[in-house]
Amino acid sequence: MYINPDKCVACGNCTYVCPMGAIYVDPATKRSTIDRDECVECFSCYNGLSQEHLNPTLVRGMRKIFSMMRLRFDPEPDVCPTAAFEPDKLEWPRVVRRAFSDPRVPHESTGIEGRGTEEVKTNDISGRVKVGEVGFTIEFGRPGLGTRFYEIEKMSMALAKIGVDFEKKNPVTTLMTDTKTGKIREDILNEKVLSAILEIKVAVSRVEEIINVVHQVEKQVDTVVVLGVGVKCDENGDENVVRPVLERLGYNIERAKTNAGLGRITNKEVAAK
Numbered sequence: 105m106y107i108n109p110d111k112c113v114a115c116g117n118c119t120y121v122c123p124m125g126a127i128y129v130d131p132a133t134k135r136s137t138i139d140r141d142e143c144v145e146c147f148s149c150y151n152g153l154s155q156e157h158l159n160p161t162l163v164r165g166m167r168k169i170f171s172m173m174r175l176r177f178d179p180e181p182d183v184c185p186t187a188a189f190e191p192d193k194l195e196w197p198r199v200v201r202r203a204f205s206d207p208r209v210p211h212e213s214t215g216i217e218g219r220g221t222e223e224v225k226t227n228d229i230s231g232r233v234k235v236g237e238v239g240f241t242i243e244f245g246r247p248g249l250g251t252r253f254y255e256i257e258k259m260s261m262a263l264a265k266i267g268v269d270f271e272k273k274n275p276v277t278t279l280m281t282d283t284k285t286g287k288i289r290e291d292i293l294n295e296k297v298l299s300a301i302l303e304i305k306v307a308v309s310r311v312e313e314i315i316n317v318v319h320q321v322e323k324q325v326d327t328v329v330v331l332g333v334g335v336k337c338d339e340n341g342d343e344n345v346v347r348p349v350l351e352r353l354g355y356n357i358e359r360a361k362t363n364a365g366l367g368r369i370t371n372k373e374v375a376a377k
């Protein structure tokens with residue numbers, strides 16, 4: 105994203121809409137500026153503010169005159185008064201930032217918006233996780249923090265080392281050069297995104313092992329890491345296989361989401377049963 109300095113009148117409205125705190129009013133130039141290294145190309149500034157097309161010279165002049173009278177001339181808080189935002193034409197590898205950070209842009213690899221994966225939220229129709237298996241989602245980053253792929257790679261390589269299968273319909277998996285080692289493409293390692301998710305699936309017997317590895321590596325990762333666990337319920341809607349393991353490890357179990365199984369089954373293998 106780029107702010108045209110010829111148009112910006114330094115009203116500061118955009119500094120409040122950036123989830124990464126990447127926009128600041130530069131006191132030297134008296135213009136808003138974007139820290140490109142921190143910007144995750146989420147387009148919240150461009151899409152979140154209404155654009156007015158006032159003449160920048162006129163607005164600056166009015167602001168100056170008003171300030172001399174100890175008054176302020178400020179636009180409405182949800183407006184960029186001079187339409188100063190100009191999206192860059194994003195090229196590889198920077199385009200990866202937008203793919204993971206702008207929820208309205210579908211991932212090329214999966215066709216899904218946001219982080220590009222349905223995780224196990226649609227397991228009732230996709231049948232990703234079967235009886236006796238556990239699906240883990242390991243989520244990196246949040247608004248205000250974000251994450252870089254070299255942080256995610258620390259986890260993917262540690263998990264690959266103990267022999268896990270990465271979910272194929274996941275955009276981070278498609279960015280690995282080798283799913284056997286968990287190595288992520290060298291040219292995107294420093295790219296920053298709002299958040300991204302690794303997904304793996306293992307046998308129930310490996311739950312404790314996975315949690316231990318995630319717990320160890322998470323300490324070396326410079327962002328928030330959230331671990332999600334997805335399992336199939338039994339015919340009574342209960343889950344008594346993974347729950348005891350998690351409870352033994354000291355977790356207080358709360359169900360985040362339950363799929364009722366009312367959707368059209370998309371997994372041919374599952375539909376045939």
Ligand code: SF4
Binds near residue numbers: 112115117187
């Ligand atoms: S909202 Fe527009 S005019 Fe105001 S500081 Fe931001 S870019 Fe500049």
Ligand code: SF4
Binds near residue numbers: 126142147
């Ligand atoms: S594109 Fe997103 S991260 Fe970049 S400056 Fe705009 S709001 Fe901030």
